[in-house]
């Protein structure tokens with residue numbers, strides 16, 4: 001049995017037509033291929049309409065849209081970074097979101113250059129020019145290279161800024177290890193031990209002074225700004241038999 005399709009004007013076996021009990025011969029009026037094409041076209045038209053409607057709604061509701069975007073970005077910081085990087089870097093950004101997540105999961109959460117860990121990054125944000133979050137930036141070791149697993153590292157905002165296109169990854173590593181890392185250690189050292197101020201910075205109490213019988217009273221007030229080097233030397237000079245402990 002054969003039947004002619006009025007759309008493509010081809011005569012085809014009835015098996016090439018879908019069943020339709022409501023029709024006299026029990027078969028669709030046009031062939032499977034034509035029907036599928038019609039359905040697909042209708043689907044595309046409907047989809048275009050939906051997209052147009054959605055775009056129009058977005059244009060009419062900018063505040064709501066901004067709110068949704070903010071919520072999404074807060075809930076999915078890595079996803080939002082993925083899409084931002086992708087939008088900005090197009091052909092240089094071919095990595096899939098799965099690979100991107102997997103890269104991030106396996107990457108040590110510290111600056112590739114200076115080594116500052118993520119939990120400390122927020123303590124030094126006044127130096128890194130990063131206002132709100134403590135997320136690392138994603139740096140390309142080879143700045144003109146692609147965003148690929150081999151070329152991406154996590155870097156603190158300061159190292160990323162300094163490196164820019166000026167230093168190679170290994171140069172930046174040397175700079176950061178030599179100059180930036182010690183600074184973080186200094187700052188973190190103070191920030192992490194706030195309960196015990198360094199002895200140098202406080203006067204000893206009377207009790208503490210009494211526990212130090214051999215030490216001259218001058219020691220207790222020998223803060224650099226109070227007693228000059230010359231004065232201390234003078235005290236030593238006129239007390240040749242005494243034992244001194246300088247702070």
Ligand SMILES: [Zn+2]
Nearest residue numbers: 005008031034
């Ligand atoms: Zn047909």
Ligand SMILES: [Zn+2]
Nearest residue numbers: 111114156159
């Ligand atoms: Zn760094």
